[in-house]
Amino acid sequence: MIPFLIGIPAVLAVVFQIVRNEKIRGYIVYAGAGAIMAMTVVFIADWIGGGAKTWMFYPRTETIDHLMTAGDIFLMCLIVWLSVRYKRVLPMILSILQTVLVLYVEFTAEVTEGPHMMVDWLTILMCIIIAFIGGFICIYTVGYMKGYHQHHKDVKDRQPFFFSMLFLFLAAMFGLVLSQNLIWIYFFWEITSVISFLMIGYTRAEEAVGNSFCALWMNLLGGLGFAIAIVLMALGQESLQLTEVVSTGALLPLMCLSLAGLTKSAQLPFSTWLLGAMVAPTPSSALLHSATMVKAGVYLLIRISPALSGNLVGLIVSSIGGLTFIMASMMAIAQNDAKKVLAFSTISNLGLIVACSGIGVEETVWAAIFLMMFHAVSKSMLFQSVGATENTLGSRDIEDMHGLIIRVPRLAYIMGIGIAGMYLAPFGMLISKWVALKAFVDSGNVVLVLCIAYGSATTMFYWTKWLSKLLCRHIPRDTVKDVTRKDEYLSMLFHACVMLLMCLLLPLVARWLVNPIVRQLFGNSKDVLSMSVLATMAIMLVSIFVVPVAMFFISRRSHTELVPIYMNGINEGDNRFFTNSYGEKEHLYLSNWYLRFEFGRRHLRIPSIIIAAAVLVIGICLVIGGVSW
Amino acid sequence: MEEKNDIREINARQFFPAIVKMRTEKWRLVQICATSVEGGCEMSYSFCRGYDMRTYRFVAYGDEEVASITQIYPCAFLQENEAKELFGVNITHIKPDYKDKLYRIEEETPFKEKE
Amino acid sequence: MVKVIFVLAYLIFAPFVGALLDGVDRIISARMQRRKGPKLLQPFYDLGKLFSKERIGVNNVQLFLNMSYLVILMIAGSMLFAGADLLMVLFILSTADMFLIMAASSDSSPYSNMGSSREMLQMMAYEPLTLLVAVGFYLTTGSFLVSDIIREDISAVLWMPGLLAGFMFTTAIKFRKSPFDLSTSHHAHQEMVKGLTTEMSGTTLAIMNIAEYYEMVLLLGIFFLFFVNSTWWSWIVALLLCAVIFFLETLWDNVSARVKWKTLLYSCWVVTLVAGGVNILILMLDK
Amino acid sequence: MAKRSIVPFGPQHPVLPEPIHLDLVLEDETVVGAVPSIGYVHRGLETLVKKKDFKQYVYIAERICGICSCGHGLGYCMAVENVMGIDVPERAQYLRVIWVEMSRIHSHLLWLGLLADALGFESLFMESWRVREKILDMFDETTGGRIIHSVNQVGGVQKDMDSSMLKHLLETIKDIERDIKPLVDTFLKDYTVQSRLKGTGILKKDDAILLGAVGPMLRASGVEYDVRMLGYGAYKNLSMEPVTCTDGDSYGRCVVRIKELFQSFDLIREAIGKIPEGDIHVPVKGNPSGEYFLRIEQPRGEAIYYVKGNGTKFLDRFRLRTPTTSNIPPLVETLKGCQLADVPVLILTIDPCISCTER
Amino acid sequence: MGKVSKSPWLLHYDASSCNGCDIEVLDCLTPKYDIERFGIINTGDPFQADILLITGGVNSQTERVVKQLYSQMPEPKVVVAVGICACTGGVFKECYNIRGGIDTVIPVDVYVPGCAARPEAIIDGVVKALAVLDEKQAVMKTPEEKER
Amino acid sequence: MDKIRAFTLAGRMLKNLFRRPATTQYPFEPADYPERMRGHVRIEIGDCISCGLCMRSCPSGAIVVDRKAGTWTIDRFDCVQCGSCVTACPKKCLFMEKGYTEPDGVKKSETFVKPQEEPAGKTKKTG
Ligand code: SF4
Numbered sequence A: 001m002i003p004f005l006i007g008i009p010a011v012l013a014v015v016f017q018i019v020r021n022e023k024i025r026g027y028i029v030y031a032g033a034g035a036i037m038a039m040t041v042v043f044i045a046d047w048i049g050g051g052a053k054t055w056m057f058y059p060r061t062e063t064i065d066h067l068m069t070a071g072d073i074f075l076m077c078l079i080v081w082l083s084v085r086y087k088r089v090l091p092m093i094l095s096i097l098q099t100v101l102v103l104y105v106e107f108t109a110e111v112t113e114g115p116h117m118m119v120d121w122l123t124i125l126m127c128i129i130i131a132f133i134g135g136f137i138c139i140y141t142v143g144y145m146k147g148y149h150q151h152h153k154d155v156k157d158r159q160p161f162f163f164s165m166l167f168l169f170l171a172a173m174f175g176l177v178l179s180q181n182l183i184w185i186y187f188f189w190e191i192t193s194v195i196s197f198l199m200i201g202y203t204r205a206e207e208a209v210g211n212s213f214c215a216l217w218m219n220l221l222g223g224l225g226f227a228i229a230i231v232l233m234a235l236g237q238e239s240l241q242l243t244e245v246v247s248t249g250a251l252l253p254l255m256c257l258s259l260a261g262l263t264k265s266a267q268l269p270f271s272t273w274l275l276g277a278m279v280a281p282t283p284s285s286a287l288l289h290s291a292t293m294v295k296a297g298v299y300l301l302i303r304i305s306p307a308l309s310g311n312l313v314g315l316i317v318s319s320i321g322g323l324t325f326i327m328a329s330m331m332a333i334a335q336n337d338a339k340k341v342l343a344f345s346t347i348s349n350l351g352l353i354v355a356c357s358g359i360g361v362e363e364t365v366w367a368a369i370f371l372m373m374f375h376a377v378s379k380s381m382l383f384q385s386v387g388a389t390e391n392t393l394g395s396r397d398i399e400d401m402h403g404l405i406i407r408v409p410r411l412a413y414i415m416g417i418g419i420a421g422m423y424l425a426p427f428g429m430l431i432s433k434w435v436a437l438k439a440f441v442d443s444g445n446v447v448l449v450l451c452i453a454y455g456s457a458t459t460m461f462y463w464t465k466w467l468s469k470l471l472c473r474h475i476p477r478d479t480v481k482d483v484t485r486k487d488e489y490l491s492m493l494f495h496a497c498v499m500l501l502m503c504l505l506l507p508l509v510a511r512w513l514v515n516p517i518v519r520q521l522f523g524n525s526k527d528v529l530s531m532s533v534l535a536t537m538a539i540m541l542v543s544i545f546v547v548p549v550a551m552f553f554i555s556r557r558s559h560t561e562l563v564p565i566y567m568n569g570i571n572e573g574d575n576r577f578f579t580n581s582y583g584e585k586e587h588l589y590l591s592n593w594y595l596r597f598e599f600g601r602r603h604l605r606i607p608s609i610i611i612a613a614a615v616l617v618i619g620i621c622l623v624i625g626g627v628s629w
Numbered sequence B: 001m002e003e004k005n006d007i008r009e010i011n012a013r014q015f016f017p018a019i020v021k022m023r024t025e026k027w028r029l030v031q032i033c034a035t036s037v038e039g040g041c042e043m044s045y046s047f048c049r050g051y052d053m054r055t056y057r058f059v060a061y062g063d064e065e066v067a068s069i070t071q072i073y074p075c076a077f078l079q080e081n082e083a084k085e086l087f088g089v090n091i092t093h094i095k096p097d098y099k100d101k102l103y104r105i106e107e108e109t110p111f112k113e114k115e
Numbered sequence C: 001m002v003k004v005i006f007v008l009a010y011l012i013f014a015p016f017v018g019a020l021l022d023g024v025d026r027i028i029s030a031r032m033q034r035r036k037g038p039k040l041l042q043p044f045y046d047l048g049k050l051f052s053k054e055r056i057g058v059n060n061v062q063l064f065l066n067m068s069y070l071v072i073l074m075i076a077g078s079m080l081f082a083g084a085d086l087l088m089v090l091f092i093l094s095t096a097d098m099f100l101i102m103a104a105s106s107d108s109s110p111y112s113n114m115g116s117s118r119e120m121l122q123m124m125a126y127e128p129l130t131l132l133v134a135v136g137f138y139l140t141t142g143s144f145l146v147s148d149i150i151r152e153d154i155s156a157v158l159w160m161p162g163l164l165a166g167f168m169f170t171t172a173i174k175f176r177k178s179p180f181d182l183s184t185s186h187h188a189h190q191e192m193v194k195g196l197t198t199e200m201s202g203t204t205l206a207i208m209n210i211a212e213y214y215e216m217v218l219l220l221g222i223f224f225l226f227f228v229n230s231t232w233w234s235w236i237v238a239l240l241l242c243a244v245i246f247f248l249e250t251l252w253d254n255v256s257a258r259v260k261w262k263t264l265l266y267s268c269w270v271v272t273l274v275a276g277g278v279n280i281l282i283l284m285l286d287k
Numbered sequence D: 001m002a003k004r005s006i007v008p009f010g011p012q013h014p015v016l017p018e019p020i021h022l023d024l025v026l027e028d029e030t031v032v033g034a035v036p037s038i039g040y041v042h043r044g045l046e047t048l049v050k051k052k053d054f055k056q057y058v059y060i061a062e063r064i065c066g067i068c069s070c071g072h073g074l075g076y077c078m079a080v081e082n083v084m085g086i087d088v089p090e091r092a093q094y095l096r097v098i099w100v101e102m103s104r105i106h107s108h109l110l111w112l113g114l115l116a117d118a119l120g121f122e123s124l125f126m127e128s129w130r131v132r133e134k135i136l137d138m139f140d141e142t143t144g145g146r147i148i149h150s151v152n153q154v155g156g157v158q159k160d161m162d163s164s165m166l167k168h169l170l171e172t173i174k175d176i177e178r179d180i181k182p183l184v185d186t187f188l189k190d191y192t193v194q195s196r197l198k199g200t201g202i203l204k205k206d207d208a209i210l211l212g213a214v215g216p217m218l219r220a221s222g223v224e225y226d227v228r229m230l231g232y233g234a235y236k237n238l239s240m241e242p243v244t245c246t247d248g249d250s251y252g253r254c255v256v257r258i259k260e261l262f263q264s265f266d267l268i269r270e271a272i273g274k275i276p277e278g279d280i281h282v283p284v285k286g287n288p289s290g291e292y293f294l295r296i297e298q299p300r301g302e303a304i305y306y307v308k309g310n311g312t313k314f315l316d317r318f319r320l321r322t323p324t325t326s327n328i329p330p331l332v333e334t335l336k337g338c339q340l341a342d343v344p345v346l347i348l349t350i351d352p353c354i355s356c357t358e359r
Numbered sequence E: 001m002g003k004v005s006k007s008p009w010l011l012h013y014d015a016s017s018c019n020g021c022d023i024e025v026l027d028c029l030t031p032k033y034d035i036e037r038f039g040i041i042n043t044g045d046p047f048q049a050d051i052l053l054i055t056g057g058v059n060s061q062t063e064r065v066v067k068q069l070y071s072q073m074p075e076p077k078v079v080v081a082v083g084i085c086a087c088t089g090g091v092f093k094e095c096y097n098i099r100g101g102i103d104t105v106i107p108v109d110v111y112v113p114g115c116a117a118r119p120e121a122i123i124d125g126v127v128k129a130l131a132v133l134d135e136k137q138a139v140m141k142t143p144e145e146k147e148r
Numbered sequence F: 001m002d003k004i005r006a007f008t009l010a011g012r013m014l015k016n017l018f019r020r021p022a023t024t025q026y027p028f029e030p031a032d033y034p035e036r037m038r039g040h041v042r043i044e045i046g047d048c049i050s051c052g053l054c055m056r057s058c059p060s061g062a063i064v065v066d067r068k069a070g071t072w073t074i075d076r077f078d079c080v081q082c083g084s085c086v087t088a089c090p091k092k093c094l095f096m097e098k099g100y101t102e103p104d105g106v107k108k109s110e111t112f113v114k115p116q117e118e119p120a121g122k123t124k125k126t127g
């Protein structure tokens, strides 16, 4: 089974290089995505049928190991070549360094053999996310890229390449979450870094190239951390099993892996790369933010989180997470580019997840997993709808989405659900926050409690203003034609439905999916939230859901006399103009608040990076010092 | 305290240099008054320094162009716009120019002598 | 059973209590200003009037959004009075507020939009402290559940005086009282005209007012939690203290100017950090 | 780049004293541009000199504005008297000063109330206006009207104040002085008030002169200029110094007005102490011929009355340059960069009076 | 007393008055006259107002504003013209930019004379307006009931 | 500069709470006005000689004197109580008195007829 999961997308990636016809390619994408999803379903069914036990696979895999070694070297060469071409030194050094380290381990170190792959509940969850969200993003991409290239004539059409990368990404992600051996994980890890680098540089514009290298070196730094962790594990513990890392709990390897996780999940001080990644076409952002890339980082952290509980590494990770949560959400306030807002919100949400896994107790991990799920769905949905809106309106400025509910109602609804999913009760994000807060309090970390208190306030601010801009019933000057294609809608609708379903079925999800994960990770069977609490909560939440709908129909029955809006008595006909001081018609314009002087990136970025970097450096020094003692 | 309150007649050509001079001597512009007279409009520009007041006056006949002093005294814009709108004095380059819509009255130049 | 009674009592009587308090507030304010002031039942007359007016509006959705605001607030309040989870109550409260904001910005009217921007800012200002209050209760009583909190032997206020002070500070925002009545104000002369409620008239405004009464009672309920404990007399004491707090808010309203948004945001955040954060820290160290 | 909001502010706006309109360009709530527009109360009453004779016109002049009603009557009458060379009896001059200073008290108290109101400080507004009520009652008693006084006439005043009235006036002033002490404290020292006033709308001394600011606005920027120092009317016999302040911000303007309030109390006391017996008006014969620019200090600053007569009973031209006309350009200047919440406060600190500005 | 007359909310607009009447209108709110005794709130918002208090004669610019405000008030509503200017144009009626009383633009229900109108007169006027308000509400209700 | 204080007005507010409100009872109790109040114009019609000086002196044109009919009409809703007519009247038959014109739903004017034909009559006309 597993080879198929990784193999199908990988093979498809090759196929796209061959197939040049757009139509056919589209069908292959549909089929491929369908196949991946189907495979995943079958796989899961099989696994559950098999008792839902943790499976360990492939203890001996000589050939594949060698292939991977070759792959590592190939990746290194690729990076070196590209670095030379674009004259960047840092990525080259990092890449060579880590590959050498890994190769060194592979050829010299004596390690106890163990399974190379593992399937447990967490893996299953990740597979679902990758297969379904990733799959639908691929479907969405087919329609999107057509629109994209109609808009951006200056960008060279390299769609085959793009689709290859998408599917390769999925393959790598499958590999990553299914692997258990550190070298294997490392291999897939590197692939994701490189692919994201390639995707960010899709347009080959100056900015894109710059940003892609930024992403590359940051991720390679994480990769270096990973490589060091491998060396340490190999030399210190003589094992390359991820489970071993957790069970031995040696601080230094944990620190190194955490570093890798932090870079990948774009935590401060490494958040720059994810912001830079916005130059890529939207589907790649969607993919990076929801189903893949950053999720790899949090996946790793969640995996090792039981070992982080109550030690120094955990403290560092959770502090950085908390800091990221609040700083990124503050910086999001000052953004008016929709994708930037989404990027900051991703960073900030991941911050919360990271903080949760840094604390590393059952409740926090429970919350982290929930957050991850909701985040994956709603982010993917938001990115897609922003992308579609951009194609339709020709802009992705939030200000330009004024009155989207009138202009392109369908997109507005989808975007609205996505936004609501990010922060409103009854959606799951909020419940997860609830649990996280409780867990932070229990863990006695007052700073994190404050972080979450302030951070959720700032989060609320930027989402609300976006939402209200969107839902403003403002009759626009010019109508626009919705150019969103069917496959794009299909994908977005799917996400919306999943979102709603997850809210409605929250207790069930908690019971059947999340609780088992936590149980397996921590090896005990304590339920984080009792079923009754969840059930009452769900009832409350559903009733909140129902209220607006009911109210809508009630208010429908009453008649309201429509009058013009209040403009100090100087309206000019409709609701868009007023008489200005020169006695002429003036276009009323309402902009959101951005608090640029207070929360601008310029003011907050440098200090927050410095603080985060300081925490990290001091932390690492302490850990190293602690080891040498 | 003895107040000085003199009115000096000048002609349109001396007008602008006189204003510039007042500015360099740090006089405060206190008022601009238009009065309709035979065939035109008498413009009085008053300035104060300390408690002294000095008024420059000239007559703009017919449609004669009068340069705006808003370049020198930005605060003159209200009164110049007013003179333009109510008296029909052809003041040019007022900044900001309300284009006869300061008061938005229906009657045109109600203060102008009408034949 | 008791829960049901409480919830029903809340649903039925909260608007009455709220309106009465509003009436009292208006009279006290008037007397402080050496005016005679309106009649005690004036808020009821106002509501009656509003419901009887012609229904005008700028669009068809404002009414429905306002009603949602009201009902969700009622749900939040019912949960509080049913002894449910305090944190959840607060979250739902902010969801309710979201509907208010959407109602206000449902048309591109300058003043209600600016009002709703300010409302968002106010939420951002008070939100941290309200969360900390819930955390404080959790730390002192070991539970977020209101039904547990009221069964403690010692009133929570002894453990969390800082939070109480902070909550009183930020509640001025919720009560829409000077110095924090930025987004909409009960005073006539405000640079926002009526802010959030500019376009609300008749029924819509009445709903808004009723919702405010529900909210007022809800907030006083939270104050109540600070003082109450398992003894019966603590209930009476708590009620009295709630009245005192209400009076203090009125007094504060009358002795301060409306501040600017920066002052509002920063002062609330600093108060949260100092009063709330320190209090929580001490609680955490202690427990 | 965030977009900027463009919103109308006024004419119908509860916080504005009168219908004035501003196009505001906002970034968040920071004002980055403001264009004023007037004309919502423009009546065109200067043309009425052609329809009402110069004696009748006093009644129109009084109605240029209801707040400085007394001052406008006075300014107009003095301008005509100057053209005609009439010597006004001493007692009338003292009475004029007393009434004018009373209306300054009335106006400044009104302003303090409105300022408090713009600050959202309702109780302070109520208190200020409650105190102001006393001076209105005094007006009612001495002139027969609370707002429009109809006491000036060309050649003197119409009504006299007998000694009991003067005594009552002294008592009232004492009363007011006592009553406003805590209010003054609040205006000058309260934290919330200061957070609104201090440092907002700063007008530098040079700007104030260049932009032609007058009255308290000018004096708050540190320029010593008070037309009363010219000694018109009975002022020549009274001792006074212009009140100034160097801050140049809203707070400074508040300080200046509050100090002027106390200055007015003193002036009235001194005037009542010195008032001579005698006629209150002289008969006026003939018609005005000639012109005159007359300056007087209104509560809001220097106002200029221009009268041009042609020997008939109808004047050729009457013009009024009011303090607000001069203060609008500095206002626009101070508005830039302030917060939306400051807009009403800044508008108020010039103590705008659109009614006389637009006439 | 009807429902409306127990809680009449005011909207005040200065349609080119001399301020005299305006400050007297405002004065009605202050401690000495305190019209909140009658449940009156001075709202600045036409959407929430029942009584439109207008001072001053109408000029060409304010005409539109007055009409606009009037149209944004929900029924039942009354208009009170405060001051001689608002009644007839007063001393300014011969000015080129004055239309005359408020009734030249919108229907006026109560005229309050006086220059400036005294607070007592304004209170009287408002009390008169309340009666009109109740009448209007009664009229508003009946046709609806007939329809059913 | 002075110290900054908070709650500056609190003392006054609390004291006020226990003071009597400054509010008058009007309209439930009549207001009393000062002697000089310029409320409305009264005419002693019997003394009037229909000279029309008052009409010409009135700035708002509220008075109409019809010499032939012997009537003196004042538009109460046009009179600004300036007192100009009172000063102008040579016979001193006009007086400024306390009490203002009642607000009304219609603008009223009052006509007084000289008592040659009939005894001092007061007829109300609406206009
Ligand atoms: S009408 Fe104006 S504000 Fe509305 S959408 Fe169009 S451009 Fe934007």
Ligand code: SF4
Residues within 6 Å of the ligand: D067, D068, D069, D070, D071, D072, D073, D099, D100, D101, D102, D103, D104, D107, D297, D298, D299, D300
């Ligand atoms: S400023 Fe002059 S005219 Fe105006 S009220 Fe005061 S004294 Fe009278």
Ligand code: SF4
Residues within 6 Å of the ligand: D064, D065, D066, D067, D068, D069, D072, D298, D300, D322, D323, D324, D352, D353, D354, D355, D356, D357, E019
């Ligand atoms: S300055 Fe103001 S108060 Fe004085 S006359 Fe002019 S409008 Fe009236």
Ligand code: SF4
Residues within 6 Å of the ligand: D016, D017, D018, E012, E014, E019, E021, E022, E023, E024, E025, E026
């Ligand atoms: S100046 Fe006075 S009367 Fe006029 S609008 Fe303002 S507060 Fe009202």
Ligand code: SF4
Residues within 6 Å of the ligand: D063, D066, D147, D148, E017, E018, E019, E020, E021, E022, E055, E056, E082, E083, E084, E085, E086, E090, E114, E115, E116, E117, F080
């Ligand atoms: S009636 Fe008199 S006081 Fe009122 S606005 Fe007109 S002129 Fe002014």
Ligand code: SF4
Residues within 6 Å of the ligand: F041, F057, F058, F059, F060, F061, F062, F063, F074, F078, F079, F080, F081, F082, F083, F084, F085, F086
């Ligand atoms: S008091 Fe004045 S307005 Fe009234 S009738 Fe006499 S002159 Fe005319």
Ligand code: SF4
Residues within 6 Å of the ligand: F043, F047, F048, F049, F050, F051, F052, F053, F054, F055, F065, F072, F088, F089, F090, F091, F092, F093, F094
């Ligand atoms: S001025 Fe006197 S006497 Fe002459 S018409 Fe008038 S009221 Fe009669």
Ligand code: SF4
Residues within 6 Å of the ligand: F040, F041, F076, F099, F100, F101, F102
């Ligand atoms: S009708 Fe009016 S003006 Fe005439 S006497 Fe009666 S109250 Fe006075």
